[in-house]
Amino acid sequence: MGRFNFETYIYTQTEQMKKIIWMFSYCLIAFAMSCSNSNGKYSKLEMTNEEIVNVFVQIYxxxxxxxxxxxAVRDSMANVYMEQVSRITGKSVMTIKSDLDKLKQMPDSLYVLQSAALDTLRAIYEKNYYKTKEGAN
Amino acid sequence: MVDKHVFIIRHAKSSWSDPLTTDHDRPLDDRGLHDAPKMADLLKRTGYTIDKIVSSSANRARTTAGFFAEVNGQEVTLERSLYHGDPEDYLEMLSLQDDSIHNPAFFGHNPGITHIANIVSNDFIDNIPTCGILVCSVKDGVKWSDIQWGDLILKHIFTPKQNK
Structure with a gap:
């Protein structure tokens, strides 16, 4: 049987304690983040990704x-256009504004959705371009 | 006279996880990969067969179409104009079909497909969900080259939610 080494015992216990503190801190941070996601700035978007892309396409x-x-009339016309975006997309102005506000706090999602909207606009542009060209020929 | 049908199918649920993938190349996500074969089976089990498949060139649409092609023993023809196609694009595709085809299926995207659902139904349809299928019958004697939306009668809308 080996001799009991008090220093080794203390060292092992300290290391274990450190691990437990780390684990506890990690869980605490994860819990805090999940709470802020459900209540705070990352609250759920009302529209689906496809609907948001469509809104972006219309807004652009x-x-x-x-x-x-x-x-001189751009601000007032912006409101008129927003009503039209709402009519075309079938989403209320309030829903659109609320989701766009939430998206400002979600830069990664915002980037993905804006990219998809730009791809869509490019595709629509190309399609219309070729249609016009065929019509002219 | 053989009954004609037209199937208009929205792509299954797609993935948004890779920010570097273009919209055109976005793949199906797990739910999409689960729903698409199930919906292809459902259509077959309901007694409908597809004898021509035309799909938007987008990855998510052509992958969805692939599952239906497998079940029906068909090839997928890709058509760029159905990527963000509007109802006019679908009608043009329909009018180009050969009269030997009786049950063509078109795979595309919203908002175009929900727009079509509203044209062919008498009700207001808010949204055709991903992998939703519009089944329309064609009035007797109508040739594809002469087809108009008024010649289509909406028979069913199948959705993955109903198929659980």
């Missing part, structure tokens, strides 16, 4: 259209 289009307006 009306933004481009609004640039053609006289600067």
């Amino acid at each position: 289009s009306v933004n481009a259209a609004n640039q053609l307006n006289d600067p």
Whole structure:
């Protein structure tokens, strides 16, 4: 039987204690993060990803259209266009604004959805371009 | 006279997990990969067969179409115009079909497919979910080259939720 070594015993116990503290801290952080996700700034979006992409496509289009307006009427026209986006997408202005606000706090998701919207716009543009070209020929 | 049907099918649920994948190349996610073969089976079990498959060129649509192709022993024809196609694009695709085809299926995307559902039904349809299937019968004697939306009668809407 080996001799009991008090120093080794203390060292082992300290290491185990450190592990337990680490595990506990990790669980605490995970718990805190899950609470903030369910109640706070990362609350769930009302629209699906596809619906948000469609909203972005419409908003990008009306933004481009609004640039053609006289600067003096752009703000009021933005409201008119927003109503049209709401009508086209079937989502209320409040839902759209609320989800876009939430998305500002979710940069990764925002990036993915904006990229999808730009891909969509590109596809629509290409399709219309070729249709116009075929029509002209 | 042989009954004609048209199937318009929205792609199954797609993945958004890879921010570097373009919208066109996004794959199906786990739920999509689960739903698509089940819906292909459901259509077959209900007694419908597909004799032509045309799909949007997007990965999520052509993967969905692949499951239906397998069940029906068909090939998938890709059509770029169905990627973000509007109802006009689908009608154009329909009008190009050969009259030897009786039951073509078209795989595409929203909002176009929900828009079509509203055209062919008398009700307001808020949304056709992913992997939702519109089954329409075609009025007797109508040739594909002459087809209009008014020639289609909505018979069923199948969704993965009903198929659980």
